[in-house]
Structure formats: C-alpha cells, structure tokens
Amino acid sequence: MPPLAAQRAPGSTDTEAALIARAQAGDAGAFERLSGAYADRLFMLLLRLLGDRGEAEDVAQEVMLRAWRAIARFRGQSSYFTWLYRIAVNEANRALEKRGRRPAAAPLGPDELQLPAPAAEDPARQAENSELRRALGRALAGLPPALRTAIVLRDVEGLSTQQAAEIAGVSQAAFKSRLHQARLRVRAAIGDQTLVTAGG
Amino acid sequence: MPSRSDDHRWSQQHLSHYVEGDLGPRARRRLDDHALDCVDCGRGIRAMRALVYAAQGLDGLAGVRAPATIFDRVRPAGAGGGSPSSPNT
Secondary structure, X not given: OOOHHHHOOOOOOOOHHHHHHHHHOOOHHHXXXXXXXXXXXXXXXXXXXXXXXXXXXXXXXXXXXXXXXXXXXXXXXXXXXXHHHHHHHHHHHHHHHHHOOOOOOOOXXXXXXXXXXXOOOOHHHHHHHHHHHHHHHHHHHOOOHHHHHHHHHHHHOOOOHHXXXXXXXXXXXXXXXXXXXXXXXXXXXXXXXXXXXHHO | OOOHHHHHHHHHHOHHHHHHOOOOHHHXXXXXXXXXXXXXXXXXXXXXXXXXXXHHOOOXXXXXXXXXXXXXXXXXXXXXXXXXXXXXX
C-alpha cells in the first residue's frame, strides 16, 4: 500500500506544506482541505478501533477539533498524516478508557459498514471469505485496545512498522511485541482450520 | 540442545515473527526444521499467513466515507476566534 499522502493530495493547487502554513496562521478552510484528504481513512480507523459508528463519528469530530487547536505546534517532524493519526489513536483510546469497556463486541463487518461485496469467482469461496472476515472482526473486537491498535495499523491499514509505531507512540520493538501478541490471540480465537480453509 | 517439545512451544510462539520476517537466520532455520516434521506448526504457518492476508482485506476505504459533520466542531471555533493556539504554547 502506498503512503497515504501519495494516495490523495490535499488539493490540486496547494501543496500540503502550504495548507499547513495557512492553517497554522488560522485559516480554518485550509485546515479542512488539509485534513479532509485523510478524513475517510481516519474515520475508517476509528470504526475499526471503536467498533461503533456513532462513537466513531463523535471521536472523529473531537480529533479534528484537537488537531485544529494544536496545529500551530505541528513542526513537521513526522508527516501530517502520522501526526493526525496519532491524535486519532490517542482519542480512540481515551474514549475506550472513559467508557470503561473494550470495543463493542459486535464486530463491524462489510454489512454494517455498507461495503461493496468483494469480487469472487464462486459462491462457496465468497461465503468462506465472508465468514473469515466476520470471524476476524469478532476476534479484533475482543482484543485489548493496545493490541487492537497494533494489528489494525500494521495489518489492516498496511502501514510500515516505523510509521505504525510512531502513531501508537511506542518504540518499534514494543510495537512489534504488541503486533505478535495480537496475531497470536486472533489466531487462537479464529482457529487454524478456519484460517487455512478460508485462506486457501 | 532443546527437546522437540521445546521446539514446538517456541515455534508456536514465534509464528508471527516468522511470517513477519523478524527471525534471524538461525531462529528461522530452527522453526523451518521443526515445521518439516510437525503438522501443527506447518498448519500454523499457513494459518498465520492467511490471517495477515485476511486482515489486509479488511481495509475498506473505498466503501466508507467520513461523516459530513466531521469538521462541525472546528467551524464554530474558527468562526468564533478559536483559531489554533499560537506557536510554542
């Protein structure tokens, strides 16, 4: 997966650096264009971490407000996307702690997210893949937030270990440890037979 | 020299490291050698690869849009003078 910044530029005429400078000077429109380029992906991340659409919408608004208030202190030591994602992960974890619970037990699957059905050659294969996605969603929902964050950032989002660790706010070694723990737990929850059968 | 049961426990705990490429040559060889004769660990490697592949397939950016309200808390702040805090604050 290419870096997110390469997937969608914030605007056709303004560079990201120019939008950051304008936003830091108080231009809310520039901030919206800058952050809006990442809004869909950020919202998807929050859905995965929180498991609840309403809560994800609330936290997404809070993330944008916190980013807006803090943008004057953004120094470009990381990419803007990394900085914004880190705020999102912090806010998601804060929301989970505040409510004193794990992510919703009911996983958000393709149906709940209204995703288009994946292309598949035969119905049996499609059913196996669909079942695996549901099982994976349930297993992710049962993970503690730190482990869930690790597997979502690295495997679901496809970020590099360096970038994911930076977003999670831990060293790469600590991040790897979380990732491996998360995968072992998910594997145990789903079962090898289901994974191997559906994974082909 | 570790016993077969030691190798098995160790291999089961390091399947993610194996798939991720995080094992050094010696550790990788240890797991490879064990998995040759261990049905569970051979299947575990395939399962871990399938898990990572399936997780990558969960990325549904194309189907999800952020709510139109995502900047609602920014707009009144911007309009009402609540501009970003000044640098070095």
